[in-house]
Amino acid sequence: xxxxxxxxxVVATIKHRMFExxxxxxxxxxxxxxxxxxxxxxxxxxxxxGVGDRVLVLDEGTGARQVLNVEPWGPVRAxxxxxxxxxxxx
Amino acid sequence: xxxxxxxxxVVATIKHRMFExxxxxxxxxxxxxxxxxxxxxxxxxxxxxGVGDRVLVLDEGTGARQVLNVEPWGPVRAxxxxxxxxxxxx
Amino acid sequence: xxxxxxxxxVVATIKHRMFExxxxxxxxxxxxxxxxxxxxxxxxxxxxxGVGDRVLVLDEGTGARQVLNVEPWGPVRAxxxxxxxxxxxx
Amino acid sequence: xxxxxxxxxVVATIKHRMFExxxxxxxxxxxxxxxxxxxxxxxxxxxxxGVGDRVLVLDEGTGARQVLNVEPWGPVRAxxxxxxxxxxxx
Amino acid sequence: xxxxxxxxxVVATIKHRMFExxxxxxxxxxxxxxxxxxxxxxxxxxxxxGVGDRVLVLDEGTGARQVLNVEPWGPVRAxxxxxxxxxxxx
Numbered sequence: 001x002x003x004x005x006x007x008x009x010v011v012a013t014i015k016h017r018m019f020e021x022x023x024x025x026x027x028x029x030x031x032x033x034x035x036x037x038x039x040x041x042x043x044x045x046x047x048x049x050g051v052g053d054r055v056l057v058l059d060e061g062t063g064a065r066q067v068l069n070v071e072p073w074g075p076v077r078a079x080x081x082x083x084x085x086x087x088x089x090x
Numbered sequence: 091x092x093x094x095x096x097x098x099x100v101v102a103t104i105k106h107r108m109f110e111x112x113x114x115x116x117x118x119x120x121x122x123x124x125x126x127x128x129x130x131x132x133x134x135x136x137x138x139x140g141v142g143d144r145v146l147v148l149d150e151g152t153g154a155r156q157v158l159n160v161e162p163w164g165p166v167r168a169x170x171x172x173x174x175x176x177x178x179x180x
Numbered sequence: 181x182x183x184x185x186x187x188x189x190v191v192a193t194i195k196h197r198m199f200e201x202x203x204x205x206x207x208x209x210x211x212x213x214x215x216x217x218x219x220x221x222x223x224x225x226x227x228x229x230g231v232g233d234r235v236l237v238l239d240e241g242t243g244a245r246q247v248l249n250v251e252p253w254g255p256v257r258a259x260x261x262x263x264x265x266x267x268x269x270x
Numbered sequence: 271x272x273x274x275x276x277x278x279x280v281v282a283t284i285k286h287r288m289f290e291x292x293x294x295x296x297x298x299x300x301x302x303x304x305x306x307x308x309x310x311x312x313x314x315x316x317x318x319x320g321v322g323d324r325v326l327v328l329d330e331g332t333g334a335r336q337v338l339n340v341e342p343w344g345p346v347r348a349x350x351x352x353x354x355x356x357x358x359x360x
Numbered sequence: 361x362x363x364x365x366x367x368x369x370v371v372a373t374i375k376h377r378m379f380e381x382x383x384x385x386x387x388x389x390x391x392x393x394x395x396x397x398x399x400x401x402x403x404x405x406x407x408x409x410g411v412g413d414r415v416l417v418l419d420e421g422t423g424a425r426q427v428l429n430v431e432p433w434g435p436v437r438a439x440x441x442x443x444x445x446x447x448x449x450x
Contacts, residue, residue: 001204001222001257003190007122008179010093012146014137014172016157024091024146026177028122032187032208032220040122042091042146047194051180056192056204056222060241060257061150067196067255075157075171077091077150081255082194087206089188090231097302098359100273102326104317104352106337114271114326116357118302130302132271132326141360151330165337165351167271167330181384181402181437183370212367212388212400227374236372236384236402240421240437247376247435261435262374267386269368270411277392278449280363282416284407284442286427294361294416296447298392310392312361312416321450331420345427345441347361347420 003030003084004057006049010042016075022068025049025080027057034087043078044068054084093120093174094147096139100132106165112158115139115170117147124177133168134158144174183210183264184237186229190222196255202248205229205260207237214267223258224248234264273300273354274327276319280312286345292338295319295350297327304357313348314338324354363390363444364417366409370402376435382428385409385440387417394447403438404428414444 008026022044029039034054041057046067049055057080058064064079098116112134119129124144131147136157139145147170148154154169188206202224209219214234221237226247229235237260238244244259278296292314299309304324311327316337319325327350328334334349368386382404389399394414401417406427409415417440418424424439 002220003222008177010146010174011176011178012172012174014146016171019172026122026179031218032206038121040092042093056190056194058255058257061153063241063245063255063257065153075148075153075169077148077153079255081196082192082199084190084192086191087188088191089206098357100326100354101356101358102352102354104326106351109352116302116359128301130272132273151333155333165328165333165349167328167333182400183402211398212386236370236374238435238437243421243425243435243437259435261376262372262379264370264372266371267368268371269386278447280416280444281446281448282442282444284416286441289442296392296449308391310362312363331423335423345418345423345439347418347423 001056001058004028004055005030005036006051006053006055008051018075027055027080041078043080044076045080047080047082049080049083055080056082056084091146091148094118094145095120095126096141096143096145098141108165117145117170131168133170134166135170137170137172139170139173145170146172146174181236181238184208184235185210185216186231186233186235188231198255207235207260221258223260224256225260227260227262229260229263235260236262236264271326271328274298274325275300275306276321276323276325278321288345297325297350311348313350314346315350317350317352319350319353325350326352326354361416361418364388364415365390365396366411366413366415368411378435387415387440401438403440404436405440407440407442409440409443415440416442416444
């Protein structure tokens with residue numbers, strides 16, 4: 001999992017039923033200092049995240065499908081599983 | 091998932107039945123600014139995409155097979171699941 | 181698997197039941213000389229690891245779920261499976 | 271999937287039954303201009319490919335096993351699924 | 361799969377039963393010219409490999425578990441499946 005920041009929304013014409021009712025968000029991967037990197041994912045939202053939120057992103061298909069309750073098949077790889085409250089590094 | 095742009099078609103001699111009736115497209119991965127990167131995938135088309143289209147690409151085998159209705163086995167990793175209509179970044 | 185160093189803890193609002201009772205740790209990937217790299221993972225702890233520990237990280241969902249006894253589904257990709265005692269290179 | 275070029279053969283002492291009767295080939299990953307990159311895979315051949323052939327490589331274990339008819343387990347990740355006849359980019 | 365060179369052994373405190381009786385080796389990934397790269401894996405040995413050996417490494421969990429006869433679950437991603445005897449590039 002990695003820490004990302006939601007930077008936009010994506011509108012796409014997809015005919016697969018699994019995407020109905022799910023928001024697609026553009027998530028930028030943050031580095032260890034919390035700065036945006038050039039890497040991004042189009043992730044399915046499972047945490048009511050909005051643009052600007054720092055989020056926990058799971059980038060693995062089987063676990064992502066479980067979060068969305070579409071076991072075991074479904075066209076998803078990355079999912080936003082939580083909102084980050086705090087990162088503590090000593 | 092990532093945003094790609096279809097830049098070509100691929101013709102290959104493949105004997106596996108799963109590829110019958112499916113178009114193989116060359117998809118360039120776009121960066122956050124919508125510019126092409128050096129990365130590409132040969133993806134199976136599941137969205138009637140054509141050369142020049144901006145598309146949503148799922149790069150995970152299990153989900154890709156589900157989109158193509160070949161559950162749970164089949165020789166595919168990347169699949170074009172939709173046509174991008176709009177990316178909104180504020 | 182790779183060798184990492186625990187450099188912090190993560191607090192996140194996650195509603196999925198699997199995360200209850202599990203600590204989320206920020207793990208920096210070490211290179212062959214034991215130096216920190218820019219790569220990190222948010223990993224679930226299964227080895228009572230603490231900040232500063234050198235740990236063995238499994239970065240594959242199916243195996244990670246098995247370690248946590250959540251077979252075969254669960255929203256996890258990376259898990260800390262052990263504490264490194266020694267790396268011998270001749 | 272990506273486009274590769276077969277650049278060699280590999281002889282290895284492997285005791286697993288799945289490798290009996292299967293050729294291991296060294297495949298260099300080609301970039302969008304058809305030039306070799308520094309990336310390679312040791313792939314199992316399922317398309318009667320030879321040194322010099324441009325091939326379609328599937329780099330995902332579950333699909334690779336299906337091509338080789340070893341469902342669902344087997345020690346393989348990359349497999350050559352076809353010979354490239356033509357790449358058309360306009 | 362890729363070609364690696366065993367460069368060390370790893371001792372770790374792991375409580376999972378699957379690791380009992382299995383050697384953990386530090387494997388450096390070799391490039392196309394046989395030179396070491398900065399990439400490494402901590403791999404489970406299934407080929408009686410020793411430090412200095414050039415080995416064939418399978419870096420995919422499902423296949424790796426099959427080699428070790430722990431189907432289908434087990435905390436492993438990379439496994440040494442064979443000893444390289446010869447790489448022929450013309």
